Amino acid sequence: MPPILRKALIYLAIAAVAFVFVLPLWWAILSSFRPNEAIFRDLFPFTPRALWPEPFTLDAYVAIFERGFGTIIANTLLVAGLTTALGLIVNGLAGYAFALFEFPGKSAVLGIVVVSFMLPFEAIAMPLYSVVSQLGWIDHVAALVVPSVANGLAVFLFYQFFQQVPKDYYEAARLEGAGWLRILWSVYVPLSLPTCISAGLMLFIFQWEAFLWPLLAMPAQQFKVIQVGMAAFQDQYTTAWNQLFGAAVITALIPMLLLIPLQRYYVQGLAGSGIKG
Amino acid sequence: MNRSPIPLLVLTLAPALLGLAVFRAYPIGLALYESLYTTIGGERVFAGFDNYLMLLTDVGFWKSLRVTLWFNLIINPLQVALALALALVFVQKLPGMAFFRLLFLIPIGISLPVAVIIWRIVLLPEGFLNGALGIVGLGPYRFLTSPDFALYSIIAIATWKGISYWMIFLVGGLQNIPPEINEAARLEGASPWQRLWLITLPLLRPTLLFVLVADITINFLLFAPVFMLTGGGPRGSTNVLMYEAYKSGFVFGDMGRAMAIVVCLVALLLVIVAIQFRLLSSAPKEAK
Numbered sequence: 001m002p003p004i005l006r007k008a009l010i011y012l013a014i015a016a017v018a019f020v021f022v023l024p025l026w027w028a029i030l031s032s033f034r035p036n037e038a039i040f041r042d043l044f045p046f047t048p049r050a051l052w053p054e055p056f057t058l059d060a061y062v063a064i065f066e067r068g069f070g071t072i073i074a075n076t077l078l079v080a081g082l083t084t085a086l087g088l089i090v091n092g093l094a095g096y097a098f099a100l101f102e103f104p105g106k107s108a109v110l111g112i113v114v115v116s117f118m119l120p121f122e123a124i125a126m127p128l129y130s131v132v133s134q135l136g137w138i139d140h141v142a143a144l145v146v147p148s149v150a151n152g153l154a155v156f157l158f159y160q161f162f163q164q165v166p167k168d169y170y171e172a173a174r175l176e177g178a179g180w181l182r183i184l185w186s187v188y189v190p191l192s193l194p195t196c197i198s199a200g201l202m203l204f205i206f207q208w209e210a211f212l213w214p215l216l217a218m219p220a221q222q223f224k225v226i227q228v229g230m231a232a233f234q235d236q237y238t239t240a241w242n243q244l245f246g247a248a249v250i251t252a253l254i255p256m257l258l259l260i261p262l263q264r265y266y267v268q269g270l271a272g273s274g275i276k277g
Numbered sequence: 278m279n280r281s282p283i284p285l286l287v288l289t290l291a292p293a294l295l296g297l298a299v300f301r302a303y304p305i306g307l308a309l310y311e312s313l314y315t316t317i318g319g320e321r322v323f324a325g326f327d328n329y330l331m332l333l334t335d336v337g338f339w340k341s342l343r344v345t346l347w348f349n350l351i352i353n354p355l356q357v358a359l360a361l362a363l364a365l366v367f368v369q370k371l372p373g374m375a376f377f378r379l380l381f382l383i384p385i386g387i388s389l390p391v392a393v394i395i396w397r398i399v400l401l402p403e404g405f406l407n408g409a410l411g412i413v414g415l416g417p418y419r420f421l422t423s424p425d426f427a428l429y430s431i432i433a434i435a436t437w438k439g440i441s442y443w444m445i446f447l448v449g450g451l452q453n454i455p456p457e458i459n460e461a462a463r464l465e466g467a468s469p470w471q472r473l474w475l476i477t478l479p480l481l482r483p484t485l486l487f488v489l490v491a492d493i494t495i496n497f498l499l500f501a502p503v504f505m506l507t508g509g510g511p512r513g514s515t516n517v518l519m520y521e522a523y524k525s526g527f528v529f530g531d532m533g534r535a536m537a538i539v540v541c542l543v544a545l546l547l548v549i550v551a552i553q554f555r556l557l558s559s560a561p562k563e564a565k
Contacts, residue, residue: 007371014366018380020437025383027405028395039398043408050408094293103286109294116301118491122498122519123543126526126535127304130311150296180285209388211501216527227390231505234394241398248394256386263382270445 025252026051032060032245039241060242061250064233069247072229073254079144079225080207086149087203088196095158096184100170110159117152122212129216143217144225148207154199157269161195162188198269201262208255226251312536328537338538340513341521344428345497345542348517352432353493360440360488361481364447365473384441389501392438397421397506400430421506424514431502431515439495443488450484451477486557490550497546518542 030053031039042050098110128147129138137143165188173183189196211227218224221232230247237243259266315324332338367381384392399405400420407417420430454477462472478485500519503509509516509524518538526535 010366010369010371014374014377017363017366018377021380021383021441024395024399024405024437025387027399031398040401040403040408043403043405044411046408046412050405090292090296093289097286097289101286101289113293113297116297118494119301120494120498122500123494123539123546124301124304124308126522126539127308127311128300129526130307130532131300131304147296147300150293150300152297152301155293209390211388211390212504212523215504227388227501230390230394231501234397234505244394244398248391252387252391255388259382259386260379267445267449270442270449 028245029053029249032242032249033057034242035059036240036242039245060240060246063240064243064246064250067233067237067243069229069233069250072224072226073250075223076208076226076229079141080204082145083148083207084200084203086145087151087154088200090149091151091154091199092158092189092192092196093184094155095160096162096188098155098159099162099165113152113155115152117156121148121206121210125212125216128213132217137217139218139220139222141223144207144210144214147213148203148210151199151203151206153269154203157195157199157202158192161192165191194265194268197262197265201258201266202269204258205255205266308536308539311532312540313533315533316531324533328533329541331534332537332541337513337516337521338518341516341518344514344516345518348428348432348499349493349496351429352435352496353489355432356436356439356443356492356496357485357489359436360443361447361485363440363444364451365477367444367448368451381441381444384438385445387438389435389438390505392434393502393505396430396434396437422511424511427507427511428515431506434502434506435496435499439492443492446488446491447481447484450481453484454480482557486553489557490553493549493553494546497542497549 027050030051033053033056035055035057036059038055094113098106098113132138132143132147137146169187170183173187178186207225209227210225211231214225214228215231218228221228224232230251233247234244312328313323313325314321315328316322363381367378401407402417402419406420410416410418418426420426458476458480459472462476467475498519499517500523503515503517503520504523507515509520519542522535522538522542525538526532
């Protein structure tokens with residue numbers, strides 16, 4: 001194949017894929033700025049005007065915030081923020097211990113921790129409901145936060161990183177009489193900032209996207225998190241299309257705001273989990 | 278490495294290990310245990326293997342199992358193949374690629390429920406896709422309410438949302454292949470197609486295996502799209518086992534049956550994953 005033809009074909013494929021990825025989103029975004037009765041205008045017959053937000057209005061966004069979407073966002077930020085903060089401490093400490101200390105059975109325990117993240121949360125969500133109801137946490141925020149804090153992948157990311165830090169750092173600090181907590185705080189934590197971002201993003205996105213677990217654990221729906229809130233919204237306002245699109249756009253926008261500047265760290269974190277393959 | 282005082286070890290390891298034990302390991306045991314009980318008039322009664330034996334003759338279970346297997350038979354090869362194609366494009370060094378790479382990554386930031394809401398409206402009979410198909414005189418189709426289309430619509434939505442995520446792993450794998458190998462093959466006169474089949478794919482095998490296994494795990498347990506779009510219908514055509522278990526336990530209050538289904542589902546998943554490891558990782562490692 002002549003190189004020019006090959007290049008043209010590749011560009012064509014790229015454009016086609018990008019089109020399929022972007023088009024539904026673009027339609028969702030522009031529709032969220034249209035009045036509800038104009039959502040399906042210009043589609044039958046199809047005209048290019050279907051791809052432009054006209055007539056333009058912010059009614060949908062005003063309406064979803066009047067219906068309490070702001071509280072749902074705040075709830076989710078609280079749950080995801082708490083999980084991320086606690087998760088970094090708990091999993092970071094464990095990663096530090098695995099990397100620096102020797103104890104009998106260490107490799108077996110580490111192996112189990114690593115395997116635990118291959119089993120997705122969905123697989124244990126239903127029995128987890130029984131565990132959490134034994135603890136009396138159904139409909140409490142603790143049911144959403146506590147079970148998600150300990151995370152095998154996050155432990156592994158920290159372990160992997162701390163292991164690469166030269167042991168001399170640790171020894172030198174020991175010789176100067178620093179305790180392990182001081183060493184962790186003033187030597188290891190500053191070094192591990194990229195790992196903290198990777199693991200933190202992972203924990204945050206996990207909570208932001210959680211659906212089945214909050215659905216089961218919060219049956220009273222007094223405290224709604226975003227994915228479940230959106231699904232409930234869909235059941236309640238079946239034909240408020242522009243508001244549904246608005247809710248979807250906001251729900252997608254918040255993790256995007258984190259992912260776009262920090263995508264490098266997110267990708268590194270993911271790739272770290274695939275390394276053992 | 279240091280020998281360390283026990284209290285220090287406990288302090289650093291206990292929170293994470295305790296969390297994993299209580300909220301990961303214990304639920305597995307509890308599922309096995311609860312699957313041996315049944316609820317009669319609000320009382321929990323030991324039932325032995327009755328829940329499992331009843332599944333054997335349960336038409337609803339078998340139909341749901343068939344739907345689950347068919348769904349996975351289509352979606353997993355489809356997602357891995359498309360993710361691989363996407364990854365091969367992603368690593369191309371062409372002018373303007375940075376912009377396209379960003380577009381490829383967009384679905385990662387979108388959660389499955391968001392994708393479902395957007396696509397539900399796109400796929401309505403009066404929605405965008407039918408409007409666009411109308412240009413070439415097709416449709417309108419009932420993508421979500423016809424038993425012939427609903428499962429495939431869910432496959433399409435989950436694939437749209439999923440492939441960029443799996444692409445990331447494959448891009449990582451592709452970047453680990455030393456460029457000199459491909460360069461040498463090119464100088465020897467190997468065509469791009471030959472280099473793909475004889476060099477790239479064999480060297481990518483471990484990553485492909487990982488992606489395939491992880492993808493199957495996710496798709497076996499897929500729940501949100503069925504819950505939000507079809508409720509298992511129309512006529513049971515999208516009633517995957519995960520949803521059947523949910524209905525059993527949380528709609529009809531039969532936790533024993535729900536747990537028995539979850540146990541069967543995870544057991545089936547483990548068998549399939551084990552077979553894959555057997556088939557794919559014991560194959561001769563060419564060029565290694």
